[in-house]
Amino acid sequence: MSSNLWFWIALAVVVVLVVALVVGLVVARRRKISLTEPERVEEAKPKGGGYQAGGDIALAPGGTEEHPAGERTEVDGQPGVGDDAAVPRDAPRRTIVDVGLPDEAEAAPAEEIDEIEPASGRMERLRGRLAKSRSAFGQSLLGLLGAGDLDEDSWQEIEDTLLVADLGAATTTEVVDKLRAELSTRGVRTSEEARALLREVLVEALATDGDRAVRALPHTVDGTKRPAVVLVAGVNGTGKTTTTGKLARVLVAQGRQVLLGAADTFRAAAADQLETWANRVGAEVVRGKEGADPAAVAFDAVKRGVEAGVDAVLVDTAGRLHTKTGLMDELGKVKRVVEKQAEVDEVLLVLDATTGQNGLTQARVFAEVVDVTGIVLTKLDGTAKGGIVFQVQRELGVPVKLVGLGEGPDHLAPFEAGAFVDALLGS
Ligand SMILES: Nc1nc2c(ncn2[C@@H]2O[C@H](COP(=O)(O)OP(=O)(O)OP(=O)(O)O)[C@@H](O)[C@H]2O)c(=O)[nH]1
Structure with missing residues (x-):
């Protein structure tokens, strides 16, 4: 073979090798490219990311589907295993569920709530308020009794002292008779013994068969809690x-939930006054427009109290002059209307x-219209005539349950005969 031929053969081999090399590189490069993500064609995407929603915020029709929580079988309120897996947080089928929001009134920051003094032992603590103007009564009685042998004049003086203190004729006679008998039977000699006897006789005269507890705690009717009315x-x-x-303060201090009904619609200021009390203890108040039917307001208050599941509904009724028969009848109506909602547990008169005998006349009239179950004697701090307690209780056969001993918010005490007599005697 000529050297020319060898040259051409070598050239051909080189060309073939170069071509093979180029082809190999191209193929290898193609393979490498096929491993990368293909360049995607940009789809027309809604603004705001990848949410497949009909608007700016994912919304779903409400009211038609049950919230998945409703399908859960567990009842302890804890999340169950698989809850989120079953219903992904962003699943389009997740619906909006209505949940109850607290009323605006409830949500509103409460006014400053007062510190409330415990009710127990109040009578004892407030004794000073009672005794203030009353020591004359005690001193005069004890002076007479401790003086040794009593003649008829002395007994007459004792009787007068009791009458002036508003004990009333019947109680006075009873007390004097008892004292006369016991003084000689027991051979009382010292003023200490005389004082002890007087205290005993007066406490006895205040005894009542009725319970002095205010029926203001809830009770159960057919297995359901009902507020006291x-x-x-x-x-x-x-x-x-x-x-x-x-x-209301006393009840709230005991952890009770109270609703106040402002059924005194004759005086707008009375409802405002009650509302102020309610705000101070954090209680709800139901009131009507000025001049509204008091019975309707009382009815609404009790209805609301039952619905809200409170412990007690206290209804402040309109102050009526007992001489106005029609208005008094209305009080009877208030009670009858309220009783369509719930039993009235307590009627506090x-x-x-300070009005003495006049108070007793009022009491008689009220007792004819409604069944009074308890008496509250107010302003005992402002009178020397605490004896009205004996008369009222005796006359109505209803126990004095509470006494008002001042204008202060905690100046209301449970009535305790012993503490009261001690205060009356100024000891
Ligand atoms: N000193 C003293 N004042 C009292 C007592 N209780 C009430 N008061 C005052 O008596 C006045 C009348 O009290 P209210 O509670 O407005 O009387 P109300 O019976 O509701 O009167 P109306 O709304 O007009 O029917 C107020 O100035 C009270 O502060 C008490 O126990 N002692």
């Missing part, structure tokens, strides 16, 4: 609204102790 009645200015507020 308390009507507070009395003549204008005796202290009904103040007493209702003070009583508020009497102003």
